[in-house]
Amino acid sequence: MTTREIDGIRLEQVREYVWEIPQEGEMRVPARVLASEALLDEIGDDKTLQQLKNATHLPGMTDHAICMPDGHQGYGFPVGGVGATDAENGCISPGAVGYDINCGVRMMRTNLTYDDVQGREEELVEALFANVPSGLGGGGVVDGDKETIEGVLERGVDWALEAGWAVPADLEHCEDEGRRPDADPSAVSQKAKDRGKNQLGSLGSGNHFLEIQRVTDTYRDDVADAYGLEPDQIVVLIHCGSRGLGHQTCTDYLRKIEKEHGDLLDSLPDKELAAAPAGSELAEAYYGAMCACINFAWVNRQLIMHRVRQVFARVFDRSWESMDMHLLYDVAHNIAKKEVHEVGVDPEGRPIGGGDAADREERELYVHRKGATRAFPAGHPEVPAAYRDVGQPIIIPGSMGAGSYVLRGGESSLDLTFGSTAHGAGRLMSRTQAKQEFWGETVQDELREQNQVYVKAQSGATVAEEAPGVYKDVDEVVRVSDALDIGDKVARTYPVCNIKG
């Protein structure tokens, strides 16, 4: 058996692309890293593996804590991490969801081709930049009063439909039809609502962006057909989250949980993993608040998408419907969700990890996906009807120099990863280091001259932080996902125009 030791952590190779950190000490389950040797080397460069090991200490963990091929260090719990805890006897951890609740990506199709936009990149990038709010701070496409924010938190994209910012087909092509029913707006603090109310329909900063892309390749033609994708087609990618509202909600509940559940906190190897025991008042409140933030982020992406339709209609002087600008799908990267999965159990029926399980039984779990994407296969009842025969679409954004992928949920995802796969290329270096290595203006010029990619950003520093060189190889990440059959390649895209904070 191949073994590796990285910073004192021993990994055993279970099979190709599957590495296991065996259970020892206070670990409740083993941990697994899904990676090629090259990606494992990069994952081992920061605290990711220690954080993954720490995550196995959370009460109620089932089967394995998992790190995706794009994993890197995060707050307490790795970005690219999946951890499923028993929803009855386990816990829920805000750090295992992330600060940017329902940070995610949606892709909108068009019937335009690269020929239609080539030569008009400048015009498009300027029009989008002028009409889609971006950067830190306030200002969104709609002004949210008290009633608006409550409606958004409670009803998600249903609110957008009522307000004229969505069409019914948008709901049909979004997880949960764009509305998480467990949302509890009363569990979201006034401070969080105040931060969010003037950020409805705004990109934010950091790695968030809006990109016009062209499809360069398709791989599984039956699935590509079902998704309405073909080479040379123009698509639009929107990557953003729940802005200050989700961030404040995470902060609020981390503080409350640290204070109320200090005993549980003391049993964990890292304070940043703070968790509320399943069934406690704070677990319920956090779940309700997080679901409300999920609704907010879905509306955020919906408003931006609809604004992009309006911009295209103006630039191309025709209706957005005539350009077939329909939502392909919207995926969440940072959420915990109650889902039923088969997990290993001991003879008394309690969830247990690794090879010690006597049997496997269905359990309701909090599936924490932090920088990881749901990847349900064909036939799963939660996959929208339009895609149920082929599996759910998965959108993997790469860097602005490398392009992105569309995958479909693979047949092995339910067995290997609680129905999950990677979420992007994954960072190779910190933002601070990126700013030492790159200069925004230079990055921008090179992308334009060498790659014909037009970038416009509020801040040059953001361009440096997001330079193509700060990301892992998205082709390699996707190759591992495809080889493990957790998310299978359907299409590859390449950037045309990119706007960001």
Next chain:
DNA sequence: ATGTAC
């Protein structure tokens, strides 16, 4: 990720 810190 983020009114880039209580």
